[in-house]
Amino acid sequence: xxxxxxxxxxxxxxxxxxxxxxxxxxxxxxxxxxxxxxxxxxxxxxxxxxxxxxxxxxxxxxxxxxxxxxxxxxxxxxxxxxxxxxxxxxxxxxxxxxxxxxxxxxxxxxxx
Numbered sequence: 446x447x448x449x450x451x452x453x454x455x456x457x458x459x460x461x462x463x464x465x466x467x468x469x470x471x472x473x474x475x476x477x478x479x480x481x482x483x484x485x486x487x488x489x490x491x492x493x494x495x496x497x498x499x500x501x502x503x504x505x506x507x508x509x510x511x512x513x514x515x516x517x518x519x520x521x522x523x524x525x526x527x528x529x530x531x532x533x534x535x536x537x538x539x540x541x542x543x544x545x546x547x548x549x550x551x552x553x554x555x556x557x
Contacts, residue, residue, distance in 0.1 A: 455506065455507075456529060456530060456533055458505055458506040458507070459506045459507070459508065459526045459527070459529065459530045460530060461502065461506065462502050462503050462505075462506035462508055463530070465499065465502075467489055467491065467495075467496070467499050468499050468502060468503055470488070470489070471485050471496075471499060471500070471503060471509075471520075472503070472508060472522060474488075475509070475520060475521065475522035476522055476524075479512075479519050479520060479521045480519070480520055481517050481518065481519055481520070482496065482497065482500065482517075482518045482520065485500070485520060500520065506526060507523060507525070507526040508522065508523055508524075508526050508527070509521070509522065509523060510522075510523050
């Protein structure tokens, strides 16, 4: 298992990992607790090899830790990188809220 420091977070890799619906679903499954690769693959109509590729993308983004126990690979969610993505998005949410509030104020001033 690799320890990731906040400076190691790669927003491009995080957003790339979040861009696919199967990967987002896998993260939702892992939010309930650790799961084996087979358990993660079960609800998806794709091959085990395809799920494995999705898991590698999540792992490369730091969103997933894989623990091997004999032949079973158990996956654990690492939500810390999601905090970095949320922080980035929040800056822009605040920016757009401020812009939209200014626009609303401007439109109200013109109506009066």
